[in-house]
Amino acid sequence: MSPSPLAASPEVLALLKDLHTKSLTQEATVDWQSLPQQCTTDFDSIMLDKFIALDQDKCELVYHILRSINAKTVVEAGTSFGVSTIYLALAVAENAKRVSATTKPRVIATEKEESKAKLARAHWATAGKEIEDVIDLRVGDLRETLTSDLGTVDFLLLDIWTPLALPALKLVQPHLRPGAVVIADNTIMAADRYQELFAYVDAEGSGFRRVTMPYKGGMDMIVYQ
């Protein structure tokens, strides 16, 4: 087996493995075909106890991208129980150790459900202070929580109900630095629900370029300018 791409302690790697296993086990119990529409009360109540964490291989790629672009300020739209957030935090904390680093590392995470945010905080506490210290968790609707104090953003993770992907991108866009990366999940599986986002990103002069990667369900990497 090849070594983990993450610079992380054996304890954190074990925690991540455990959280991904729990998430996948839970996902296998969900009847995905019969779910109500996203962004409805019925859908949200079914999802209230669900991890639906970003898959491990996708998280590892995200971590690598953050290390590569030297990201210090990251926004996560959709935090749930905080699994992907741990990868984001590990990467920005590691980037901050570079000799040239001046900006304080920060992961601006946002989650609508207080009960999910509470569990996310517990997972970060288990992961350790290095993780906890760089996360700025904003509990509430991202259409409110992402309207202020973002600074210059290097990376945006769109792991959110699809109707919220474009609103989240538009809120963060004025703060994206040239070369910033946006990742959107499940772009092949949910291609029909991403049409508005694709049209916006693909429009001439949008400042964005994207590529769809053949991960499970598809994942888009969008580069700004």
Ligand SMILES: C[S@@+](CC[C@H](N)C(=O)[O-])C[C@H]1O[C@@H](n2cnc3c(N)ncnc32)[C@H](O)[C@@H]1O
């Ligand atoms: C796919 S999950 C995120 C999974 C997480 N990134 C991970 O890998 O562990 C999407 C989350 O977005 C949250 N969410 C839904 N609508 C939201 C909104 N308007 N503002 C903030 N979060 C929202 C949901 O409650 C859900 O927990």
